[in-house]
Amino acid sequence: MTALLSVDDLRVETSTGRTLLDGVSWSLDAGGRLGIVGESGSGKSLTALAVLGLLPEGMRATGRVLLDGTDLLTLPPRALGRVRGAQVAMVFQEPLTALDPLMTVGRQITGPLRLHRGLRGSAARDEAARLARLVHLTDTERILRSYPWQLSGGQRQRVALAMALACEPRVLLADEPTTALDVTVQAEVLDLLDDLVDRTGVALAFVSHDLPVVARVARDLVVMRDGRVVERTTVADALAGGEAAYTRDLVAAARAVTGLPTPTRTAPEDAR
Amino acid sequence: MRAALLRIGTLLISLVLASVVVFVVLRLLPGDSAGTSLGVGTTADQLEQLRSELGTDQPVVTQYVQWLGQVVRGDLGTSFVSRLPVADLITQKLPITVPLSLAAFVMAALVSVPLGVFAAVHRRGPVGVAVSAVSQLGVAVPVFWVGVLLVLVLALQARLLPAGGFPRTGWDDPAAAVRSLVLPVVTVAIAMSAVMVRYVRSATLDVLDQDHLRTARSLGYGRWHALARHGLRGAAVPVVSILGIELATSLLGAVVIENVFALPGLGTLLLDSVKARDLPVVQALVLGLTAVVLVTNALVDLAQRAIDPRLRLSKEVAA
Numbered sequence: 001m002t003a004l005l006s007v008d009d010l011r012v013e014t015s016t017g018r019t020l021l022d023g024v025s026w027s028l029d030a031g032g033r034l035g036i037v038g039e040s041g042s043g044k045s046l047t048a049l050a051v052l053g054l055l056p057e058g059m060r061a062t063g064r065v066l067l068d069g070t071d072l073l074t075l076p077p078r079a080l081g082r083v084r085g086a087q088v089a090m091v092f093q094e095p096l097t098a099l100d101p102l103m104t105v106g107r108q109i110t111g112p113l114r115l116h117r118g119l120r121g122s123a124a125r126d127e128a129a130r131l132a133r134l135v136h137l138t139d140t141e142r143i144l145r146s147y148p149w150q151l152s153g154g155q156r157q158r159v160a161l162a163m164a165l166a167c168e169p170r171v172l173l174a175d176e177p178t179t180a181l182d183v184t185v186q187a188e189v190l191d192l193l194d195d196l197v198d199r200t201g202v203a204l205a206f207v208s209h210d211l212p213v214v215a216r217v218a219r220d221l222v223v224m225r226d227g228r229v230v231e232r233t234t235v236a237d238a239l240a241g242g243e244a245a246y247t248r249d250l251v252a253a254a255r256a257v258t259g260l261p262t263p264t265r266t267a268p269e270d271a272r
Numbered sequence: 273m274r275a276a277l278l279r280i281g282t283l284l285i286s287l288v289l290a291s292v293v294v295f296v297v298l299r300l301l302p303g304d305s306a307g308t309s310l311g312v313g314t315t316a317d318q319l320e321q322l323r324s325e326l327g328t329d330q331p332v333v334t335q336y337v338q339w340l341g342q343v344v345r346g347d348l349g350t351s352f353v354s355r356l357p358v359a360d361l362i363t364q365k366l367p368i369t370v371p372l373s374l375a376a377f378v379m380a381a382l383v384s385v386p387l388g389v390f391a392a393v394h395r396r397g398p399v400g401v402a403v404s405a406v407s408q409l410g411v412a413v414p415v416f417w418v419g420v421l422l423v424l425v426l427a428l429q430a431r432l433l434p435a436g437g438f439p440r441t442g443w444d445d446p447a448a449a450v451r452s453l454v455l456p457v458v459t460v461a462i463a464m465s466a467v468m469v470r471y472v473r474s475a476t477l478d479v480l481d482q483d484h485l486r487t488a489r490s491l492g493y494g495r496w497h498a499l500a501r502h503g504l505r506g507a508a509v510p511v512v513s514i515l516g517i518e519l520a521t522s523l524l525g526a527v528v529i530e531n532v533f534a535l536p537g538l539g540t541l542l543l544d545s546v547k548a549r550d551l552p553v554v555q556a557l558v559l560g561l562t563a564v565v566l567v568t569n570a571l572v573d574l575a576q577r578a579i580d581p582r583l584r585l586s587k588e589v590a591a
Contacts, residue, residue, distance in 0.1 A: 052490055057396070077494065085492035092490075097483035100502045102580060111501070112491045147581050150588060163491060 003027035003066075004203050005051070005088070005171050010063040012043070012050055012227075020059065021046055021227045028171065028203050028220075035218030035235060036207045037250065043227040044207045045093075048173045051205075052090055053080050067171070086116040089164035093176040095156035099148035105159050106144030109166060116167040131162040134199075136192055154185035158192065165200060172202045178213060190216050211254040215239065223247045275584065276574060283570040290562045291343070295336050298555050326352060328551075343559070349552035353545075358556045361541060367443055368537035369530070372453055373522040376460035380522075381515060384465040388472025389507075392480060393499065395473075403469060410466025415525055419459040419532040426455060436534035456533045460525045464518050471514040472507070479503040509580050516572035520565040 006027035012020045021043045028034045036044045050061045053072060065072040067087060072080060092098040100108060109131055110124040119127055125144075132140040135158040148156055157177060164172060174193065178186040194217050197204045208214050214221065215235050223230045223238070223246065231244040242248050323329040327338065342349060348358035391403035427435035433455050439448040479485065480503065488498035527539030534540075538557060545553035577583045 054486055054489055081492045081494050083492075084490055090487075090490040092483060092487060094483065098487045100484040100488070100506075101582060102505045103502065111488070111493075115492050147585070149582060150585070160487070163487075166491075 002029075004030040004032070004068065005205070006064075006066045007047065007051065008064040008066065010047065010050060010061060010065065012046055012055065012059055012061045015058040015060070019227065021050065021061075024063075024224070024227070024229055026222045026229065026232060028205055030170065030203055031201050032203045033197060033217060033219045034203075034205045034222065035214035035220065036205060036222045036224060037211050037214050038209065038224035038230075040209055041226075042224040044209075044224050045175050046227075047224070048090065048175050048205065048207050051173060052084055052088060054090075082116070085112045085164075085169065086167045087169055088171040088173065089167070089169040090173040090175065091157070091160050091164050091177045094180045095153060095160045096148060096180075098160055099156060101147060101149055103147070104144065105146055105148060105151070108148075109144070109159065109163050112163060112166045127166075128162075131166055132159075134165070135159070135162045135196070137162070152185075153181050154188060157181060157185075157189050161189075161192070161196065165196065165202065168200065168202075170203060171205065172197075173205045173207070175207045176209070177206075179208065179210070186213070193217055211238075211250055212258050223250065275577065279570055279573055283566060286566050287563060290566065291340060291559055292336070294555055294558050294562060295339065296332070298551055298558070299332055299335075339555075343556075348556040351545075351550055351553050353548045353550045353553075358552050361553060362538065362556060362560070365536065365538045365541050368438055368453075368535055369523070369526050369539065372456055372530070372535070372537065373460065373519075373526045375453070375457045376464060376525070377519050377522045379457060379461040380464035380468055380518065383461070384468035385472050385511070387465075388469045389476045389499075389504070391469070392473045392476035393495070395477065403473070407466045407469045407473075410462060411470065413463075415459060415463040416528055416532050418462050419456070419529055422455050422459055423533075436532070438535050438537075452533075452535070456526075456529050456535060459532070460522055460529050463525065464522060468514060468518055472511055475507040475510045476503065478510075479507045482506070505579060509576050512575050512579065513572050516568045520561075520568050523561060523564060 006025075008025050010021055010024040014020065024043070024047055026034065026036070036047065038044045046055070046059075049055050051065050051072065053061075053075075055061060061073055063073065067083065072083060072088075075083065099105070106125065106128055109128040110119070113119040113124045113127050117127075128144055129140050132143060137143050137155060137158050143151065143155065143159075148159065151159065157180075160177075177193070178189050181189060190213065193204070193206075196202070197217070204217065206214055206218050218235055221231075221233050221235050221238050223233070223242070223244065225246055230246045231238075231242055233242055233247065238247050238251060242251065320329070327335060330338075339349065346359065348362070350356065351358055351361060354361070387403055391400045394400040423435045426432050434452050435455075436452075438452050439445050441448070443449050476499075480499070482503075485498055485502055488502045489495070493501060523538075526537060527542055529535075530537045530539035531543065541553065542557045544550075545557070
């Protein structure tokens with residue numbers, strides 16, 4: 001299988017010359033499920049931001065980020081704008097701040113529909129309602145008329161997912177999408193994400209510090225530490241005892257805290 | 273709607289309180305208008321007679337109630353000095369001061385809002401740094417000094433515009449009236465822009481740092497499109513409040529700047545009336561300025577509620 005998205009020797013440096021990411025490489029197949037784990041500061045979120053060219057001001061990325069053979073790092077801003085949201089979309093950690101507090105949820109979901117698919121008026125509203133149902137929001141009429149701060153954390157993250165999936169992207173980057181949520185809500189959102197990946201066929205890159213969470217949705221695994229990739233493996237192999245000592249430490253730590261189960265879920269190819 | 277009525281109610285209470293303060297403070301000032309208008313060498317009888325004519329021999333409370341009753345009916349009293357109705361005196365000056373401060377305000381807003389946003393987006397670029405530095409200088413320099421400098425260069429050296437004064441014909445000769453207002457308007461506008469540009473810049477910087485702007489970028493919006501769609505509304509909330517303050521300041525700034533440019537406007541009237549202890553004129557002007565500030569503040573509050581739904585809606589899901 002050819003890779004849909006491949007990150008090749010990605011380096012990120014600050015303007016003062018500090019290296020934050022050093023030679024990060026991984027690839028994601030169409031319909032693939034990649035987990036990126038590591039402790040905070042390991043550069044996993046930065047990798048996701050670098051893929052979309054959304055690094056904070058003063059940081060510079062070198063290397064290659066190939067989407068279907070096109071290098072996103074060298075793409076001019078306009079062309080990159082047509083990739084963002086339409087081909088590669090992202091869900092962020094904190095849904096309250098990631099959504100605009102001054103705009104109704106409905107208008108925020110219809111934004112990308114209008115931008116990339118040219119939908120407006122009732123066509124856009126109908127599609128927004130369909131997307132809201134897709135992410136299992138109930139009472140969609142009311143929710144679409146609400147502002148983000150009037151919703152619960154779980155509802156907000158569902159809205160963020162609906163926005164990200166609005167233009168049927170081929171890749172979904174999820175940056176700690178459940179970390180800010182309560183444990184029960186976290187489980188619901190993970191199940192939803194799992195289901196959405198199956199139903200829409202979007203390729204998922206799931207970034208988290210939480211190995212058990214990653215294990216629920218991902219099949220392949222990239223372990224990061226201090227801005228480098230420590231090991232590229234699969235979730236199953238890592239749980240069976242990874243090659244790198246650091247991976248084994250992570251697994252052992254996760255087991256000690258949560259009693260991480262041995263994965264039994266089937267590969268997503270035969271789910272549909 | 274209910275909140276708007278409530279806000280108007282608060283406004284009315286503030287106006288009444290302001291009128292009490294203005295009235296009482298002016299009575300506490302040393303000096304007596306009867307004495308000032310009659311001059312040295314008057315007899316006690318003459319003073320008594322004038323005081324009873326002016327009503328200043330009555331108890332303060334009686335004077336206040338009478339005055340407030342008149343003000344509500346639109347009668348601002350009669351000048352102690354010129355014996356003309358105060359309302360007429362003020363109306364004569366409005367065609368100078370109102371265009372001066374409004375034009376300065378509009379000019380300052382038109383310059384500083386786009387400039388402040390641009391300086392924030394390009395905060396590390398040469399324009400961003402230059403805007404910061406120049407606006408800092410503009411805040412530090414006194415308004416009248418800017419005025420004097422402009423007069424020196426544009427009026428006395430280049431002879432492009434009059435150095436001061438207002439045509440006797442007033443607005444009957446619009447070209448001459450406008451020419452005489454250009455320098456004062458630019459002077460007040462420069463001073464106001466310096467403050468406003470800094471507020472607009474920092475409000476925009478706050479917005480640019482917000483996560484939801486990054487979300488908009490991640491969905492494909494360009495830098496300016498994302499800012500226009502998701503940023504400016506948020507930045508408008510603090511900017512509206514500084515615009516309100518500056519609108520009021522532009523009226524007060526007119527007081528100083530009319531003096532520099534020898535314009536016979538409200539500011540000049542206020543200064544002359546204070547010197548002459550012309551109480552009815554002074555208190556009408558001070559009350560008027562206070563009312564403008566209070567009304568502007570109320571409008572700012574209502575505008576902010578219109579902009580930010582968090583100020584007007586409950587945290588519950590929309591009905």
